[in-house]
Amino acid sequence: MGKRDDLIARYADDLKNKCGMTPDMDLLTKVTIGCGPAIYNADAATVASSQADELETVKNNFLIKKLGLSDSPDLMVAIKSVLETYGMSERNKYRAVVYYMLTKHFKKESIYG
Template sequence: MSDTSEKLAELKSIAMKQLNDCGVDSLDHGRLDELVNRLKSMVDNFDATLVATSDASELETVRRNFVEKTMGISDRDKGMAAINAVVDKMSGIHQKSRSAFYYLVQDELC
């Protein structure tokens, strides 16, 4: 297994634990794999694989780059409501996995 593959597997493992901690019992592994693989280019920068939920500009970046560009949802209020719901849901987790965060945002919006 390559170094990148190992790091992506570790990111998936972290995301799975966090999703379970947030009450997700039935994971869609294909969807989670897709979200983890989106991090391939930033796998060597651990901070980039996390979401800093206390930073308003980070949450706006999530809304713009993930909710709007990736998911195609341009309603700012709807996107931010979903993001804020996930912030609340993950409030007990110190280092929030970007893959788990995006997974939960998708759940909120679909």
């Protein structure tokens, strides 16, 4: 297995054990690929949930630009809800896992179709 496959397995494990979800492996793989080289950079691979500017980046670059959602207070509510599910005390919140859960939350799986 390659490095990306190892990371996808780690993300699937987080979804199962930390978020209580059974991952759709096909979608998880596509979301992970969509994150690009960021998944290999220790800082970029995670979401700093305590930093407001990081949450704005998730909102603007992923929810609005990638998923095509309109800006509204609902977007930040969804981000915070996903982070709660992941566990606020969880130190490493992987970007691919957060994006996967947001994609599911907004039922935008077709973006990765």
